[in-house]
Amino acid sequence: MTGMTIGRRGALAAGFGAAGMAAGIRPTMAFERDGQRKILVFAGGQPVPVLDPHVRYDWSTRMIQQGVYDALVKYVNNPPQIVPWLAERWETNADQTVWTFHLVGNAKFHNGDPVDAEAVRYSFERGLRLNKGVAWMLKDVLAPDAIQAVDARTVRFTLTRPMPSFLTYIPMWYVVNPKQVQPNVVNNDFGEAWLTSNGAGSGPFRLRRFDAQTLIHLDAVPEYWKGWPMPERNRLSGVIYRIVREPAARRALVQRGEADIITEIPADDFELLKGMRGMKPEDHVGLTTFAITMNTTKGPTADINVRKAIAHAMDYDALIQIHNGAASLMTSPFPEPIPGHIPVPGMPRRNLDRARSLLAQSRFPNGGFELEYVHVQGLEDPRRIGLTLLNSLQPLNIRVNIVAQPWPTMVSRGARAETAPDMVSVYVTPVSMDPDVIAGKYHTRAHGQFWGMHHLNDPQIDQWVDAAKVETDEAKRNALYADVQRRVVDLQPEVFGMLANRRWIMRDYVRGFQYCPLRLTGEVDLHPLWVDAA
Numbered sequence: 001m002t003g004m005t006i007g008r009r010g011a012l013a014a015g016f017g018a019a020g021m022a023a024g025i026r027p028t029m030a031f032e033r034d035g036q037r038k039i040l041v042f043a044g045g046q047p048v049p050v051l052d053p054h055v056r057y058d059w060s061t062r063m064i065q066q067g068v069y070d071a072l073v074k075y076v077n078n079p080p081q082i083v084p085w086l087a088e089r090w091e092t093n094a095d096q097t098v099w100t101f102h103l104v105g106n107a108k109f110h111n112g113d114p115v116d117a118e119a120v121r122y123s124f125e126r127g128l129r130l131n132k133g134v135a136w137m138l139k140d141v142l143a144p145d146a147i148q149a150v151d152a153r154t155v156r157f158t159l160t161r162p163m164p165s166f167l168t169y170i171p172m173w174y175v176v177n178p179k180q181v182q183p184n185v186v187n188n189d190f191g192e193a194w195l196t197s198n199g200a201g202s203g204p205f206r207l208r209r210f211d212a213q214t215l216i217h218l219d220a221v222p223e224y225w226k227g228w229p230m231p232e233r234n235r236l237s238g239v240i241y242r243i244v245r246e247p248a249a250r251r252a253l254v255q256r257g258e259a260d261i262i263t264e265i266p267a268d269d270f271e272l273l274k275g276m277r278g279m280k281p282e283d284h285v286g287l288t289t290f291a292i293t294m295n296t297t298k299g300p301t302a303d304i305n306v307r308k309a310i311a312h313a314m315d316y317d318a319l320i321q322i323h324n325g326a327a328s329l330m331t332s333p334f335p336e337p338i339p340g341h342i343p344v345p346g347m348p349r350r351n352l353d354r355a356r357s358l359l360a361q362s363r364f365p366n367g368g369f370e371l372e373y374v375h376v377q378g379l380e381d382p383r384r385i386g387l388t389l390l391n392s393l394q395p396l397n398i399r400v401n402i403v404a405q406p407w408p409t410m411v412s413r414g415a416r417a418e419t420a421p422d423m424v425s426v427y428v429t430p431v432s433m434d435p436d437v438i439a440g441k442y443h444t445r446a447h448g449q450f451w452g453m454h455h456l457n458d459p460q461i462d463q464w465v466d467a468a469k470v471e472t473d474e475a476k477r478n479a480l481y482a483d484v485q486r487r488v489v490d491l492q493p494e495v496f497g498m499l500a501n502r503r504w505i506m507r508d509y510v511r512g513f514q515y516c517p518l519r520l521t522g523e524v525d526l527h528p529l530w531v532d533a534a
Contacts, residue, residue, distance in 0.1 A: 037237035038531040040510070043244045043259040044522050045378040047213045049408050052195035053174035054127035054134055058407065058450070059429070059520035064241060067218050067526045069174035069201035070226075072101050072120065073167070076525075078284070079337075080433055080518045082167060085226070086115055086175060086202075096162045096472065103153040107225045109177040110199070110206045115225075117149035122178040124157070126190050136445055137169040137431075140469070161470050164477070165434035172431050176200045204228070204527045205239065216241045218526070230512060234530045245378035245406075254279070254505055260531070261506040263522030266380035267324040273505045280510065283326065286502035287335045287517045288429040290319075290382075292373070292389065292495035297417040297455045300369050300398075305362035307492040310423075311348035313355035313396055318388040319498045322381055326501040333438065333488045335499055337517075340435035340481035344489045347496065352395055359396055367397030371422040374413070377404040381500070382425040389423070389495075414453030424453050426494075429520045435477075439465045439484045442493065454493035461487055509533035 032039035046060040053065045072087040087101040107115035127134050128144040141159040148156045159166065177200040184194035191200075199207035202225065205218035219238040220228075228235050242259065244250045251269050253259035255276070265273070274281035294301040294310070301307055320327050331343040359365060373389055375382035383404065390400040403421070405413075414420045428451045430437045443465045446452025461484060468480035489496070502521065506513065512528035519525065 032240065034237035037235070038533075039237050040239045040261070040526075040529055040531060041242060041259045042239060042261045042263075042524065042526075043242045043250045043253050044262070045243065045245045045247070045250065045264045046376070046407050046522070047243050048210075048216055048241070049212045050196050051199065051207075051210060052133075052192055053176065053201075054123070054130050055132045055192060055195075057133055057172065057431075057520070058411075059523040060241070060243075062520055063523040063526065064216055064218070065174055066203065066523075067205040067239065068199045068203045068207055069176065070107065070115070070203050071171050071174050072103075073170050075171045075516055075518045076514065078515050078517055080516050082171065086120070090167075092166075096164060096166065097159045099157045099159070099166060100150070101155050101157075103155070104225075105153060107202055109180070109202045110221060111177065111180060113177055113179055114152075115175060115177075115202050116152045117155040118152075119178055120155045120175055121147045121149045122181075123175045124173060126176070126181075127173060130190055130192065134169075134172050136440070136449065137172065138163075138166070140445075140466075141166070162472050163470060164472055165432060165436045165469070168432035168434040168437075175202065177202070208238065214243055229528045230530045234511075234532070236530055239526050239529070247378060247380050254507065257507065260510055261504055261524065263504050263524075264379055265503055265505055266384075267322060267326065269380075270326075270503055270505065271324060278508050280506050280508040282502075282504040282506065282513055282515065284502045284515045284517070286429070286499060287337060288427050288502060288521055289330060289333075289335055289499055290385075290425065290427050290497040291330075292385070292497065293414075293424050293426045293454045294493060294495070295417065295420045295422050295453070295455060296491075296493050297420075297457070299422050300362075300364055300371065301422050303362045303364070304492065305358045306364060308348070309355045309359040309362065309396060310393065310398070311492050311495050312351050312358060313392045314348070314495050315350055315388050315392045316497075317350070318392075319385065322384050322388070323498070323500050326503070327498040329498050330496040332485045333442070333494075333496060334435065334481070334485055335430065335438070338430065338433065338435050338438055340478045342482045342485055344485050347489060348492070350392070355396060370399040370401055372401045372403055373423045373425070374403045374405055374410055374421040375425040376407050376410060379425075385425060385497075411450045414450060415448045417447070417455040420453050420455060423495075426451060426453065427500075427521050430518060431520075433518065435481045436465070436469050439468060439481055442484065442488050456491065456493045458487070458491060461491075 048061045050056040070086050073082045074085040088104045090101040092099045124147050125144045141163045146158045180200035181191035184191045197210045204224045208219045209217040217240050250262040254262045334341040373386045386402040441451045464480045464484050471477040509532050511530050511532045
């Protein structure tokens with residue numbers, strides 16, 4: 001386990017390069033080593049094109065962000081709960097329009113600067129003024145100048161109206177060090193260009209190397225202000241995230257011991273790997289929905305009857321078979337554990353007679369057109385779902401062109417209605433347990449986001465979502481969300497698919513894995529992980 005091996009060196013040479021070897025990292029048969037400490041290797045298929053925590057988040061990006069940065073509070077456990085982090089406590093007034101957070105006294109950024117109220121104020125103002133990434137969560141109720149650093153350890157947010165879900169979004173707002181960001185501002189960009197590939201955080205890891213498309217290397221911060229949950233002797237030296245786009249290649253890495261954890265695992269591969277000696281599966285019922293999102297503004301799918309015909313032609317049983325039973329069909333646009341969920345009557349299931357009848361009412365009664373279905377390159381299950389869609393629509397004389405694209409390309413195309421694909425496979429994990437986070441997927445403010453690639457424009461849904469967002473009476477709020485769910489199903493902007501189990505395969509010496517369903521698809525909390533091996 002401690003000797004040099006040519007195979008291991010060859011597999012990782014592109015990832016480490018001369019800088020890695022100079023740091024004393026020697027390839028071995030399993031985990032990496034840095035002196036007497038171990039480096040965990042995690043392989044996934046999705047790159048991290050933007051590290052800036054206020055500009056972008058998806059599962060791989062957020063996993064690295066959560067390693068480098070801290071937030072006022074954090075989601076942990078299953079069921080999810082919010083625990084104090086940079087804030088040791090908080091309170092709000094009677095109508096929940098004023099929120100006051102009291103910071104811990106020992107938090108420090110990686111350069112030694114204290115994490116104070118001004119850093120928190122600056123970070124929230126920055127996120128709101130950039131108006132990207134996380135901004136949608138709070139910008140309707142929080143003005144950039146409505147955040148006050150009361151004193152060094154107290155920060156106050158004054159909202160324009162009540163927002164019952166306010167606290168549930170705070171774990172997504174990471175705090176950056178203004179003293180590092182401000183000197184790197186260029187042309188009033190709030191330091192965005194610099195923070196794309198540099199870190200200015202206080203988290204358990206600091207950035208050593210950032211190659212967005214191939215490898216990210218994080219070093220553990222020994223003196224991390226929050227401490228480490230494992231004995232000091234077991235703390236990792238760091239974590240390497242390797243971007244390996246093809247699932248077969250990721251499977252081979254974990255089998256050979258060249259990766260310690262892999263994710264985005266096809267169902268058949270998971271069944272193969274979980275029974276192998278030295279492997280440890282993690283298999284959890286999650287909140288992540290899969291849908292085939294349809295462009296509601298142009299092309300054949302702009303016709304509601306075409307969308308409904310597609311939804312009724314889909315072979316839903318195949319969705320479960322593709323996942324070897326580790327999935328359940330959606331009964332609403334909302335995942336069942338989300339408060340306010342109702343089973344919506346008339347959720348489409350395969351019925352070809354109904355599909356033909358709906359298509360006959362459209363502008364294309366005999367079909368005769370082709371639709372593009374786009375999925376993320378390297379994800380096997382969405383590719384197989386595309387084949388199911390192709391076969392399902394053949395009886396309607398609708399052709400399907402299956403296209404694999406990198407995640408950033410797909411999201412960029414989907415940001416504008418004019419370029420969004422006819423159909424696109426989308427996994428969405430709620431970032432909060434509040435129903436607003438799901439209902440907001442169908443509001444016009446979702447346009448430009450990956451979950452809004454349908455570009456649905458319905459004033460009634462907008463009105464209900466806006467009203468529910470600020471309604472403090474739970475019964476009235478849930479009634480509005482019930483209306484939203486029924487209306488969304490009636491407008492059919494998506495083929496509502498399934499909730500697939502969340503899965504990882506890791507070597508059996510990996511310790512500390514903690515599952516929380518609000519983490520995004522393949523995301524893992526790196527802070528508690530360690531390796532129990534010689």
